[in-house]
Amino acid sequence: MRIEEGFINVTGGKVWYRRVMEEGNNLTxxxxxxxxxxxxxxPLHRLDKLAAGRDVIYYDQLGAGFSKGPTDPALWQLDRFVExxxxxxxxxxxxxxxxxxxSWGTTLLASFLLTKPNGVKSAIFSSPCLSAPRWAEDASRLLKQLPVDVQEIINRCEEDGTTDSEEYKAAMGEFAKRFICRIEVDPEERAKQKELGNLEVYNTxxxxxxxxxxxxxxxFDCTPRxxxxxxxxxxxxxxxxxATPESTxxxxxxxxxSELHIFEESAHSCYREQPEEYVRVVNEFIQRVSKTID
Structure with missing residues (x-):
């Protein structure tokens, strides 16, 4: 396996990419x-295992990861990310x-596909967010499944604007354990992911x-299209x-x-909660689509 890394010029700056290749790869x-x-x-680099017969390419979107640089809030718009x-x-x-x-990557993917690009052979929507209002409704319902004291902390901190407080972070941790990732994540990976993140982009x-x-x-709601x-x-x-099964x-x-697959032992991080099944399902889908197209 060989890994190529570099930067690509985009509107507003440069983005970092990582391309995983194996000798003999010739598939899309x-x-x-x-x-x-x-x-x-x-976290998605776990999908390197899909680089058998085809290259797998990741990039960190402008402003985050290894693509950090500009801090202009005007850049943090969906249309620019589609571009x-x-x-x-x-x-x-x-x-x-x-x-x-x-997740948000599906917001970007759907918006890109609706521009009618050529050459996209298949699309995988993993834990999709295709309607912000519907996401908020689902989140409100899930919030009610938490202990009452945790709900009260979350509601109070959001009303008071103290979402950077330690008690809010602890309450969010309870939400995350149930609905984001139900397994322990390596502390080094978690720390590195936090270091690479950009809350300004997220908050904006x-x-x-x-x-x-x-x-x-x-x-944002692309369901009508x-x-x-x-x-x-x-x-x-x-x-x-x-990203609830009902909404998905x-x-x-x-x-x-389209096709649908639900991972029975996972929350929002299926690719790391059930990695073998995730890789198998994605690989089989792409292979099936490729045969149909050919």
Whole structure:
């Protein structure tokens, strides 16, 4: 296995990419869009295992990960990130490509597909966020499953604007254990992911927490246009996902001829909670689509 790293010029700066290759790879590459916004591709590097026969490519979106640099809030807009995705494809010569988006990465993926790009052979929507209002509704419902004292802390801190307090972070930790990742994450990985993140991007586009949507994505909802997506699509989520099975199934029902898979032992981090099944399901889907297209 060989790894190539570098930078690509995009609107507003440069983004870092990581391309995983094996000798003899000749199948259509897979491009991975990380969650966030303002996060990095680091946790998704577990998908290196998909680089058997095809290249797997990650990039850190502008402003976060190894692509940190500009701090202009005007750059943190969905349309610019869609433009950036096209520039990454062009910069890497990805005339034909499979694309996997996770969480916010699915917001980006759907928005990109709705521009009707050529050459996208398949799309994987992993723990999708395709309607911010629906996400907020689901999060509010999940919040009510937490202990009452935890709910009270979260509500009070959000009302008081003290979402940077230690008690709020601890309460959010309780939410995360149930609905984001149900296994222990290596402390070094967690620390590195925090270091690579950019809360300015997250707060500008989303808000102070998973369920407090106040950013410029607050009104985002592409469900009325999902029927326009003609790319073969796979929808994934965990049984305990904050991207709930009910919403994921609904989104899938709106995309013609799409498929759905639910990971029974996972929350929002299926790729690290059930990594072997995740890699198998994604690989089988891409292979099946490739045979159909050919």
């Amino acid at each position: 590459p897979l491009l991975v869009l990380h969650g966030g916004p303002g996060s990095s591709s680091l 950036e995705l096209g520039q990454v494809r062009e910069g890497l010569g990805l005339e034909e490509v499979n694309i996997l988006g996770h 586009m989303w808000g102070p927490s998973e369920f407090c949507v106040k950013g410029n994505l607050k009104e 999902l029927h326009e997506i003609e790319t073969p699509s796979l929808f994934l989520c965990g049984r305990y996902d904050e 199934e609904y989104f899938s029902s709106l995309v013609p001829h």
